[in-house]
Amino acid sequence: MDAAERRRELVGAIVAARKDDESVVFEAADARVTYENRTLCLSVTDEERDRLEALLDDYHVFKVEQPATRKAEPGVVYLSAVTDAKHAADFVDSLFSEVYGADEGYDIRVR
Template identity: 50%
Template sequence: MATIDQIMSSEAHTGRDRLALITETIAAHRKRDSDRVVFKTDTARVEYADRTITLDVSDGAQDRLNDVLASFPVFKIEQPATRKAPTGTVHVAAIADPKHIADFIERIFREVYQHGPGYELRA
């Protein structure tokens, strides 16, 4: 497995590679107990820290996020943290293994942020 420093400057362009990047980055983050991990594209950003996923959403994106959350019942919006956050910022409890978190984050980029199948993800 790569070190978190190697992973942190990585990018991926295919679904399979993106899932591997997310999974390895989160596993390394947990092992090293680092502060946070940021996954980003040119137009969107998702942060993972302490078993919480943080993302910014517009009204339309919030509806799409709710649809994705319906497919992943283990992930729940953290109401107190979200209410205290700036408008449009959502905190999602992510108490799951890195593989399931990777699946969820990939769906966020594909469905909530509406990126095509070949989008570039950086960690």
């Protein structure tokens, strides 16, 4: 799957989740990201958390949700994702490649 196909799939899944008011789970690179109600939920190690903070500097519209993240299990981060579906898909794709280290041609699983 190339990057354009992957992003189209991500956009479609996010649009459908919003329309149906349901959650969608993205899995790749032994990582899982859940999108629900304009919020992303992900688990990160300390090293991945540092990479996430760097990524958030490039995507200013995404913010760590507090107090949800403080109350969550260690390593669980909630991010507000109040943006259009394309921008959210771009961010999710970047999460897998830049935070979780997925290869350039990685495949995404959507559930």
